[in-house]
Amino acid sequence: MDGSYSNILYVDDEIHNLNSFKACFRREFTIFTAQSAKEAEQILQQNEIHVIITDQRMPETTGIQFLTSIIPQHPDPVRMILTGYADINAVIEAINKGQVYRYIQKPWEENHLRQLIHEGIDLYTRSMNNKKMTQKLEESNRQMEFLLRQSLLS
Template identity: 40%
Template sequence: MNYNILVVDDEIDNLQLFIRTFRKKYNVLTANSGYEAIEILKNNQVDLIISDHKMPEMDGVEFLTRTLNICPDTIRILLTAYTDASSLINAINNAKIYRYVKKPWNINDLTTIVDRALDVHQLNNDNKELAVDLKELFSGTIAAITGALDAKDSFTFGRSKRVTYYALQTGKYLGLSDSELSELELAGLLHDIGMIGVPERVINKPGTLSSEEYDAIKQHVIHGVKILEEIKQFEAVINTIKFHHERYDGNGYPFGLKNDEIPVSAKIISVADTYDAMTSDRAYRKGLSHESAIAELKKGVGAQFDPDIVNAFVAIIDHTLIEVKKMEMVFE
């Protein structure tokens, strides 16, 4: 691969030496100040930057720090005569430099450092591409799993996606972090995956369930955990799936947890799941209206549901329903 290197130094002789040294293997761009180099970076893809430390107007550390916003993935090397440890630590932390090279530097040693740095750069790029491929594969796996569940129960088609969207909007309203929202999204999509292990005659029964049949339904939580617990990527969401049928007052299943013993993510899924179940048509009943379902959620505050979660859900649901209907129209 033909890499682009940017060399920044206020001494012309040094720039000429770099050009002679690296031009056979790499495309070499040069700048004699940090300001000039920043303009070059705005208009060119650069794989590696070599910058002198002591330069007028803008020193090497300040320059390399500014490049983080322009080209965060570029490798940075600092040439310095300073031996003060605090200065070098500051350069490493603030400018995210890959290596610093002490002056006077040896051209052969510097060549080796540059070659190795670009190997690291290529490896980082390869790993990113692999991560994207794995994410796409992972997303495909989830889609296949949720599709299998939808196919088993035609009355709940699209349910996992709706529950997930309700949950995400609630989580955002509550101020969950990006990583927490990602885990919540995954848990929402997979929260009822254990229903695959429940007989279809029980899922689709048009009348009231017997106690034995209701016990079979409750086992879907355990089935779901068993399906997912051996897959490393699902570790973070197991507890959300395991506890999403627990109740605020401790009368839920399968463990009888209460209040703060239940993860916030599981409480959110519980409210979103219950709302969607109440408003969905089934073989044996017509779904409740939006207003009636909200009234039922409010009745369950302090008993089945955490008050803070219900309040957040009520705050977001009207706008969220509009968005859900738009999405469903797209996929019809």
């Protein structure tokens, strides 16, 4: 998947962080930003998002809580947590509950974060390709079973 066709959602309650993120990456990716989990959920309802990056510490919900809450409706986006706090319990919870691909320390370094976004896009692309191949295999199996039943009945 080409980076410019990749939709990245960045969730952070601090507007200057959202603006900085957008300024750094808008030429390379399609950037969506949200100041709250509720706003992020609206964006997810209306757009196919490939990578979600969320701040861990927000007033209404944590990044982990947000990512965990969207798994049933939006299982496919690659998830990353961004935080200025090194809390090993939050890291473990993020990985276990929020299905987080990467845990990134603030302040983020632009080239490192760009590399992680590209890795996330690659992971998303491979996952979607695997899903499509699985669906094709399941359909082929159903067709073969149908043909086998037809030949056994005749």
